[in-house]
Amino acid sequence: MDSVNGASGSSGSSSTQDSQSVSQAAQTAPTAAETRAQELDDELENNPQATAALAALTADPNYAQLSVEQQVQALDAFNAAPNLATATYLQGVAEQTLDPQATPTALTPDAGTLTLDGQTYDIRNGELIGADGQVAGSIRNDGQVQLAGETAPRSVYDDINTRVQLREADAAGQTRNLVDLHAADPNARLDSADLNRALTQRVESVISRARREGMDMRVTDTYRSVAEQNALYAQGRTAPGRIVTNATGGSSWHNYGLAADIAFNDARGQPSWPENGNWDRYGEIAVANGLEWGGNWRGITDRPHVEYHPGLGAGEARTMLPAYRQGGLQQVWNNLGL
Numbered sequence: 411m412d413s414v415n416g417a418s419g420s421s422g423s424s425s426t427q428d429s430q431s432v433s434q435a436a437q438t439a440p441t442a443a444e445t446r447a448q449e450l451d452d453e454l455e456n457n458p459q460a461t462a463a464l465a466a467l468t469a470d471p472n473y474a475q476l477s478v479e480q481q482v483q484a485l486d487a488f489n490a491a492p493n494l495a496t497a498t499y500l501q502g503v504a505e506q507t508l509d510p511q512a513t514p515t516a517l518t519p520d521a522g523t524l525t526l527d528g529q530t531y532d533i534r535n536g537e538l539i540g541a542d543g544q545v546a547g548s549i550r551n552d553g554q555v556q557l558a559g560e561t562a563p564r565s566v567y568d569d570i571n572t573r574v575q576l577r578e579a580d581a582a583g584q585t586r587n588l589v590d591l592h593a594a595d596p597n598a599r600l601d602s603a604d605l606n607r608a609l610t611q612r613v614e615s616v617i618s619r620a621r622r623e624g625m626d627m628r629v630t631d632t633y634r635s636v637a638e639q640n641a642l643y644a645q646g647r648t649a650p651g652r653i654v655t656n657a658t659g660g661s662s663w664h665n666y667g668l669a670a671d672i673a674f675n676d677a678r679g680q681p682s683w684p685e686n687g688n689w690d691r692y693g694e695i696a697v698a699n700g701l702e703w704g705g706n707w708r709g710i711t712d713r714p715h716v717e718y719h720p721g722l723g724a725g726e727a728r729t730m731l732p733a734y735r736q737g738g739l740q741q742v743w744n745n746l747g748l
């Protein structure tokens with residue numbers, strides 16, 4: 411029964427055998443763990459880094475020796491933060507499960523940095539080293555951090571502004587990033603009073619989930635006044651520059667505090683819009699959180715853009731203008747029941 415586990419990591423290969431192995435397949439029905447792994451692989455299809463991490467976990471020899479129940483537990487734990495750091499941690503857990511005397515190095519990052527609550531720590535073999543050179547706490551590859559003096563661990567993924575870089579050394583002594591996330595809202599744009607909370611809560615959930623999947627995303631643009639929107643519309647038309655929007659003042663949900671633009675962080679923590687970014691996965695997460703995603707629009711798409719206007723269509727923002735002129739943002743939000 412363990413022999414089938416090796417094949418489960420590369421799910422794509424099974425289809426090539428279908429014609430010759432129908433009877434064999436009937437004899438070896440997939441285990442609950444194989445079914446769960448396939449579900450996760452499908453769910454994470456548009457996040458190649460996450461599916462690679464999943465493949466690394468399921469191909470691990472220690473994982474393959476776990477009971478099916480233990481494998482399902484590992485997969486559920488992986489799904490909480492499906493990235494390479496979690497997969498590495500769970501490989502360590504599998505090793506320790508099989509040999510309780512083992513102290514696997516995979517459980518903790520070898521190197522990296524963490525900035526939490528404004529304090530920056532260097533990471534050395536799972537220890538957090540403060541600016542004074544003293545050990546200030548510990549960190550694991552599943553993102554659990556415990557600072558000295560705190561009674562319970564917390565997750566590096568819970569605050570979207572946590573800077574976390576977890577690095578692991580390979581057999582040759584080279585270190586590689588397991589996870590590398592920068593602050594997602596360094597300019598506190600989501601804290602603006604001109605943004606509706608129903609939108610910001612959803613945007614925070616989207617970014618949080620993307621970060622758990624290893625996607626280093628950030629807010630670039632949120633509220634834009636009608637005057638600012640008109641100035642943006644003029645760009646490339648009656649003013650210098652290239653055209654960046656087709657929406658005049660009052661016809662964008664940005665003007666009502668109900669839209670946000672999200673980009674990726676580059677290696678230095680600066681906004682970037684990489685062509686090979688996992689935009690489709692970001693869009694899936696946004697839609698799962700009840701947002702409309704600009705990447706789904708017909709005609710001109712806007713992949714960074716998400717908006718929230720229950721009951722109305724993307725093109726109906728302009729119908730909010732009378733309410734806005736009458737009672738400002740609050741009147742618009744009242745009319746939408748937000």
Ligand SMILES: [Zn+2]
Nearest residue numbers: 669670671715
């Ligand atoms: Zn936008």
